[in-house]
Amino acid sequence: MTRIPFSALLGIAATALFFLSAIFADLIAPYGMAEIVGGVWEPMSAKHWLGTDAIGRDLLSRIIFGGRTTIYVATMATILSFTLGSVLGFTAATIGGWVDQLLSRGVDLLMAIPSLILALVVLSVMPVTLTMLILVMGILDSTRVFRLSRAVAVDIAVMDFVEAARLRGEGTRWIIFREILPNALSPLVAELGLRFIFAVLFISTLSFLGLGVQPPLADWGGIVKENKEGLVYGVAAALVPAITIAVLAISVNLVADWVLNRTTSLKGGRGG
Amino acid sequence: MLRHPVLILVAQRIALGILLLLAVSALIFAGTQLLPGDVAQAILGQSATPTALANLRAQLGLDDPAYIRYFNWLWGILHGDLGTALTNGQDIATSLGKRFGNTIFLAFWAAIIAVPTAIILGLVAARYAGRWPDKLISGITLATISLPEFVVGYIAMYFLAVKWRLFPSVSMVFDGMSVGERLHAIALPILVLVLVVLAHMMRMTRAAILNVMQSAYIETAELKGLRPANIIVRHAFPNAIAPVVNVVMLNLAYLVVGVVVVEVVFVYPGMGQYLVDHVAKRDVPVVQACGLIFAAVYIGLNILADVISILANPRLRHPK
Numbered sequence: 001m002t003r004i005p006f007s008a009l010l011g012i013a014a015t016a017l018f019f020l021s022a023i024f025a026d027l028i029a030p031y032g033m034a035e036i037v038g039g040v041w042e043p044m045s046a047k048h049w050l051g052t053d054a055i056g057r058d059l060l061s062r063i064i065f066g067g068r069t070t071i072y073v074a075t076m077a078t079i080l081s082f083t084l085g086s087v088l089g090f091t092a093a094t095i096g097g098w099v100d101q102l103l104s105r106g107v108d109l110l111m112a113i114p115s116l117i118l119a120l121v122v123l124s125v126m127p128v129t130l131t132m133l134i135l136v137m138g139i140l141d142s143t144r145v146f147r148l149s150r151a152v153a154v155d156i157a158v159m160d161f162v163e164a165a166r167l168r169g170e171g172t173r174w175i176i177f178r179e180i181l182p183n184a185l186s187p188l189v190a191e192l193g194l195r196f197i198f199a200v201l202f203i204s205t206l207s208f209l210g211l212g213v214q215p216p217l218a219d220w221g222g223i224v225k226e227n228k229e230g231l232v233y234g235v236a237a238a239l240v241p242a243i244t245i246a247v248l249a250i251s252v253n254l255v256a257d258w259v260l261n262r263t264t265s266l267k268g269g270r271g272g
Numbered sequence: 273m274l275r276h277p278v279l280i281l282v283a284q285r286i287a288l289g290i291l292l293l294l295a296v297s298a299l300i301f302a303g304t305q306l307l308p309g310d311v312a313q314a315i316l317g318q319s320a321t322p323t324a325l326a327n328l329r330a331q332l333g334l335d336d337p338a339y340i341r342y343f344n345w346l347w348g349i350l351h352g353d354l355g356t357a358l359t360n361g362q363d364i365a366t367s368l369g370k371r372f373g374n375t376i377f378l379a380f381w382a383a384i385i386a387v388p389t390a391i392i393l394g395l396v397a398a399r400y401a402g403r404w405p406d407k408l409i410s411g412i413t414l415a416t417i418s419l420p421e422f423v424v425g426y427i428a429m430y431f432l433a434v435k436w437r438l439f440p441s442v443s444m445v446f447d448g449m450s451v452g453e454r455l456h457a458i459a460l461p462i463l464v465l466v467l468v469v470l471a472h473m474m475r476m477t478r479a480a481i482l483n484v485m486q487s488a489y490i491e492t493a494e495l496k497g498l499r500p501a502n503i504i505v506r507h508a509f510p511n512a513i514a515p516v517v518n519v520v521m522l523n524l525a526y527l528v529v530g531v532v533v534v535e536v537v538f539v540y541p542g543m544g545q546y547l548v549d550h551v552a553k554r555d556v557p558v559v560q561a562c563g564l565i566f567a568a569v570y571i572g573l574n575i576l577a578d579v580i581s582i583l584a585n586p587r588l589r590h591p592k
Contacts, residue, residue, distance in 0.1 A: 109295050112574075113567045114529045121303045124551040124559040201420045205533055208422045209548050224422065231430050232441055239430060242423035249418035
């Protein structure tokens with residue numbers, strides 16, 4: 001067991017803290033999510049650690065509950081994009097032929113448009129609910145997972161043990177889940193952190209634009225939007241959720257960097 | 273002349289791009305038309321009367337089959353007719369014209385500043401690889417990658433516009449402003465866009481240079497006793513141009529996304545803000561038109577990147 005570097009420890013601790021506060025939001029938040037408890041934009045005090053927001057709700061409680069929404073949506077979207085992307089990517093690599101062509105060209109097409117633009121186009125006609133946001137984000141992001149897992153699986157699919165499994169007469173499902181998946185896991189795990197950050201930034205951006213999580217439900221991008229008018233008067237309330245987004249992203253990045261370094265040194269490098 | 277391999281490659285790339293654009297237009301159209309949500313219902317809301325729904329469906333041509341509507345839409349766009357907005361009944365092309373210009377103005381200046389800065393910082397980081405200037409630049413880029421555009425935007429607005437009063441917090445532009453006044457008005461959005469695309473371009477420049485630095489001819493140059501800065505600029509950089517150009521173009525294409533958010537943050541009257549407004553209002557024709565234009569710019573820049581790297585490859589210059 002190699003020693004875990006300090007930066008990775010810090011990242012793990014901070015990420016764990018974010019997830020714990022998201023899970024136990026009800027227990028640790030001092031006030032309710034949409035409870036109006038004070039004046040507009042009160043400064044920080046012992047009663048309201050981070051002050052109050054644009055309509056007098058406790059900002060700390062908003063941020064804790066907002067973290068729950070943001071982290072929930074981002075986690076679900078990441079799980080969806082990984083399941084969808086890796087299964088399709090492995091399938092394309094294992095079966096090859098027209099299945100591979102069809103899936104790969106479809107992914108090329110989806111990636112020819114920036115995800116944000118495509119998401120906006122879809123959200124202009126679909127009802128904006130949490131499930132819809134998770135679906136849209138998960139499907140759009142699965143294209144990147146598809147490319148990575150297909151690239152990794154193409155290398156594995158030509159190895160002798162896969163050939164042996166084929167000759168034994170194993171089905172496609174066995175080959176994908178029992179032969180390829182275990183060997184493709186480490187580069188995929190390293191990618192997991194990056195996709196999660198991307199999902200956090202994406203849902204925050206959508207909510208900030210008013211097209212993501214809908215009020216009164218709190219989420220970090222939405223809290224920035226709710227408090228942005230305050231900035232002009234020198235009220236920094238909008239910067240607090242902005243900073244939490246950044247801290248979460250940096251913590252996950254530190255962990256992902258460490259995992260990436262570990263897996264590349266173990267595997268003897270995957271690209272420089 | 274047409275048999276020249278470079279021309280054939282370039283022509284192939286452009287043809288492929290046009291094909292892709294056609295497919296993308298179908299995708300955007302399908303995204304708004306074929307999904308289970310009913311457009312007329314979505315516009316009018318749940319409380320709409322059946323007559324109102326029927327009228328709107330007829331007005332939108334929703335009674336025709338989807339492929340006929342698609343070709344009508346495409347035909348209109350090819351003739352410069354982007355349709356009319358549902359919300360105010362205005363011609364979309366007219367409303368878009370000035371906003372498109374504003375967006376291009378913003379993106380242009382962001383690119384003019386970001387590209388040379390990124391390349392110079394990348395060269396500096398490669399020159400001092402592993403030492404403090406490199407680590408400092410890497411640290412700052414890690415931070416900017418972890419921040420969404422709107423966060424960078426509000427941090428800049430809070431300190432530079434509200435606390436220190438250097439720039440206006442809201443980017444108002446109107447007719448009759450000189451270029452200097454305009455640039456002052458959009459200084460903050462430019463700054464934010466530069467920061468957002470700088471990190472990636474710089475990291476890739478650094479990586480491309482360090483890659484070339486391992487070649488034998490660089491070692492020769494070192495053994496000749498050339499100064500490190502000279503080696504990087506004269507010997508390493510020319511061979512790193514192709515990957516650098518590619519990354520630069522990808523990031524210019526990424527500006528397309530950045531611009532949407534930054535325009536909303538600074539209330540800049542560009543195409544991004546127009547798009548976001550009309551997504552919220554569920555104004556489908558406007559969303560389709562804006563989406564297609566953004567996608568076209570994005571694809572266009574990607575084609576340009578490929579064409580430039582084809583041209584930058586000296587092996588293709590002289591037909592065998």
